[in-house]
Amino acid sequence: MIADHGHIRLALPITGEEEIEEIRAVLASGYLAQGPKVAEFERMVADYVGVRHAFATTSATTALHLSLVVLGIGRGDEVLVPDFTFPATANVVVQQGATPVLVDIDLDTFTVNVDDMAAKVTSHTRAIMPVHGFGLSANMNPIMKLAAKHGLPVVEDAATAIGTTYYGKKCGSMGTLNCFSFHPRKAITTGEGGMILTDDDALAEKIQLLRSHGGVRREGRFTFEAAGFNYRMSDILAAVGVAQMRRLDGLIARRRELVALMSEKLRAVEGVKTPVEPAWGGHVYQSYVVLLDEGIDRDGVIKAMKERGVETTLGTYALHAQPFFARKYGYRAGDLPKSYRAYRHSLTLPVYPPMEKEHLDRVVQTLRWAIDSMGKYNG
């Protein structure tokens, strides 16, 4: 149901009989909490990405939080975070009592600007969190070099980036710890869910312990060795994940096909900059995000398109311009200018399997009409 009563939705997860069959088998097994299905899902993702350890969690947010906990990030520490991201990336730093140091982005990729990142390293910096933007990898080589120079761990926020590659290397395999999301707007979904991936055996042991109450079975007995969390995924959700993993490469291929068509169609629309794939490639287009000219009232466009039955949204948030971060750290809107520009003028358009050419045509026509009816370049 892409065009529900003529209404085109922003995103649509693909599920079917395969997911239902997997859930049915879990319900019949009686293992409904974390059990063999979670282990199967973790193995599938670990093998796909090419890492040794994978731990399913309740969300990417809890995956990111647990990553900072096992790295020992705490009070007085600074963590470098791109300003243009979903707030969860920085919220988990704040929750640990540490300070997220916000870094500007590059407008062509919507990912972190490595020069600004390098300039913001201090003697208090304890970790770097690059964010892969809308399914495109951040520029990981210079980021890993910077991290190595200062001896810092890297936590990839790969929430949008399962299947994304960087010069052929899978996202989720490059950082010290790497986190995926399985929220329904991602390439594959479990409803809610996340995962931490790592090749570090010692960190893996800590994640295992802290994900489940700090409890561990030693010599046949359960003992509690840390004040842990319950960040476990249920086998019911992992069942969906297993079926979704089988679809992943096909879904990505279809997304890339639709994106090529969409970018071609948008070439004729003035004031719209379509996404570019940088030298490192590997964009999976979890979201199709364009940048509108500064004179176009983006929020007006969103509203107008909605009235014509096409759902769109902003790209993501400039954290420094959100009330919480502005108040707590004394930022003023526009302090990180590229991120602020992206926050004000980025627009996510519906482009996803199983849309067809006619749906894309309608999105493009509606966008063109919305921009024109806004009274373009009126500030």
Ligand SMILES: Cc1ncc(COP(=O)(O)O)c(C=O)c1O
């Ligand atoms: C970059 C980024 N990080 C983290 C998250 C949080 O993911 P979750 O909803 O799985 O907690 C999101 C969600 O949209 C995201 O886009």
